[in-house]
Amino acid sequence: MAERMGGCISCSPGSREFALHRTAPLLNTATNTWMGSSYVIKGASAGIALSLLVVLYALYNIFLHPLRQYPGPLLWRAFRIPWVISIHKGNVHRRMKEFHDKYGPVVRIAPNELSYTDGRAWKDIYLNRADLPVFPRNPASVKKTDSPSDPQNIMGPDEDAHARLRRAFAHSFSDKSLRDQAPTVEGYVDAFIKQINPGAKKTSRIELVTWLNYVSFDISGDLSFGESFDCIKNAQAHPWVEISKDFGKGLALVASINQYPPLDKYLGYILPKNIVQRRLDHRAMSAAKARKRLEMDTDRPDFVTPTKKYNDQKDALSLAEWELNMSTLVFAGSETTWSALSGIMRELLQNRGVLHRLTREIRSAFGEEDEITIASAGKLAYLNAVIGEGLRLAPPVVIGLPRVVPEMGATVCGQWVPGGTYVAVHQFAANRQASNFHLPNSFIPERFLEKDDRDDMSILQPFNIGRHSCIGMKLAYAEMRLILARLLYAFDVVLDDPTDVWDWGEQDTFMFWDKRPLWVKVERAGGV
Numbered sequence: 001m002a003e004r005m006g007g008c009i010s011c012s013p014g015s016r017e018f019a020l021h022r023t024a025p026l027l028n029t030a031t032n033t034w035m036g037s038s039y040v041i042k043g044a045s046a047g048i049a050l051s052l053l054v055v056l057y058a059l060y061n062i063f064l065h066p067l068r069q070y071p072g073p074l075l076w077r078a079f080r081i082p083w084v085i086s087i088h089k090g091n092v093h094r095r096m097k098e099f100h101d102k103y104g105p106v107v108r109i110a111p112n113e114l115s116y117t118d119g120r121a122w123k124d125i126y127l128n129r130a131d132l133p134v135f136p137r138n139p140a141s142v143k144k145t146d147s148p149s150d151p152q153n154i155m156g157p158d159e160d161a162h163a164r165l166r167r168a169f170a171h172s173f174s175d176k177s178l179r180d181q182a183p184t185v186e187g188y189v190d191a192f193i194k195q196i197n198p199g200a201k202k203t204s205r206i207e208l209v210t211w212l213n214y215v216s217f218d219i220s221g222d223l224s225f226g227e228s229f230d231c232i233k234n235a236q237a238h239p240w241v242e243i244s245k246d247f248g249k250g251l252a253l254v255a256s257i258n259q260y261p262p263l264d265k266y267l268g269y270i271l272p273k274n275i276v277q278r279r280l281d282h283r284a285m286s287a288a289k290a291r292k293r294l295e296m297d298t299d300r301p302d303f304v305t306p307t308k309k310y311n312d313q314k315d316a317l318s319l320a321e322w323e324l325n326m327s328t329l330v331f332a333g334s335e336t337t338w339s340a341l342s343g344i345m346r347e348l349l350q351n352r353g354v355l356h357r358l359t360r361e362i363r364s365a366f367g368e369e370d371e372i373t374i375a376s377a378g379k380l381a382y383l384n385a386v387i388g389e390g391l392r393l394a395p396p397v398v399i400g401l402p403r404v405v406p407e408m409g410a411t412v413c414g415q416w417v418p419g420g421t422y423v424a425v426h427q428f429a430a431n432r433q434a435s436n437f438h439l440p441n442s443f444i445p446e447r448f449l450e451k452d453d454r455d456d457m458s459i460l461q462p463f464n465i466g467r468h469s470c471i472g473m474k475l476a477y478a479e480m481r482l483i484l485a486r487l488l489y490a491f492d493v494v495l496d497d498p499t500d501v502w503d504w505g506e507q508d509t510f511m512f513w514d515k516r517p518l519w520v521k522v523e524r525a526g527g528v
């Protein structure tokens, strides 16, 4: 009762203590309320200050930033976050296309980043220029190693290490090396054709994107690690290949976290444990495979033999660098060729007229299947045009190759760009611009055969140009020509579901294309 009245049961009613004890809870409540409201006030003030900072940051980026005169969507010019969201949604290539359709050949796609779809940008950004230091690789997408003694990657940002590694590996990609490697590549393509042959059944239904994955990775695995992944033989992806399918999502995550230093330092804690473990397992598997190949006493024609001979004299690569770079070569050489072939086959099957013309060219050029080799397939003009057009509509390196403008600034496409700005050509957006091509979304290989002033071929650089251009370009063309020629010589291929028709760009991209299945019917070609 006394408690209910606010007093204390041990004090007598009416005493001073009773009165004090009676008021104490009221005071406590008042103090708590006061303290509570002070927290609320402090919290609210912090919130207001933070919001103000965010607004000021956005206003600065829009009205005062050195890139303020470049057009682009408002939120993207103000903050980096829309880019991060788009990278994670997998639609960044479509957003880039929309923005360039709307704003023109240069678009500001983040406070400090410009995207280009103008053919001149390739030379200005990616070629060495006498008057300027190189535009280095963007450290937000490829991090520098922590210490100079760490192993370096040919695709890393250190330009000196890149030059050293490129010199060493160039020996494995010379014309002579390619000729030596040809029987290995031809052997895998032959195995692939035999495996998908329906035989007595006459017709079979296969998922072609998966099979193209097997053949690309088996070739790359053999040339890098000295042994096949045996995907074709087992009609199943090897664990190394399976795990590598997640690389793109991992790289997308790393690239977005790198935009927010010092968060990048805590990447190991941010990434889910199972992903970190998968990465470590994959690295260990690659290192073991690379060491096994290096220990072989052999002159087998692959990516190792010529570079190893050079290295024995020049001591250019450490063991750790061999391990790292062999893994890079497997992935760089297979994911891209796989994407290209998947895109080209989808376009061919959705454009029966083109498929017809190409099949006629191939079947009239060869009397027997075994006449089709890397050397002979190189002579087919329409096949080359089909590959060119496939790489235009479905570029394997779909989004920009990010570079940074050197400190003193530079002119790109005739306009001044301050030092430190991130710049890139976004291939998907560039290749689909109506300002660069007539009927930009249509599959028309003829544009590679007959010059048409409505097409600006200078924008097409699927392998990049300059010192970082693709070291495996000739091998990639050799593989693509041979696989397409052998496939279309041997089989009549049609879409399993004739209504399964859509634009390649509808797929998502997580650094690489997230390729959807391509179900086809294959039938041994009549008279072959």
Ligand code: HEM
Pocket (backbone or CB within 6 Å): 154, 155, 162, 166, 328, 329, 330, 332, 333, 334, 336, 337, 340, 396, 397, 401, 462, 463, 464, 467, 468, 469, 470, 471, 472, 473, 475, 476
């Ligand atoms: C259609 C297939 C291919 C396409 C479209 C392609 C595209 C590219 C592009 C655009 C680059 C430049 C990357 C940059 O500037 O940051 C590149 C670099 C590279 N590619 Fe390819 N590539 C293909 C096939 C291959 C093959 C078969 C190999 C063989 C292993 C390969 C190995 C490499 C390597 C090692 C680099 C790094 C070169 C350097 O930085 O010096 N690529 N590729």
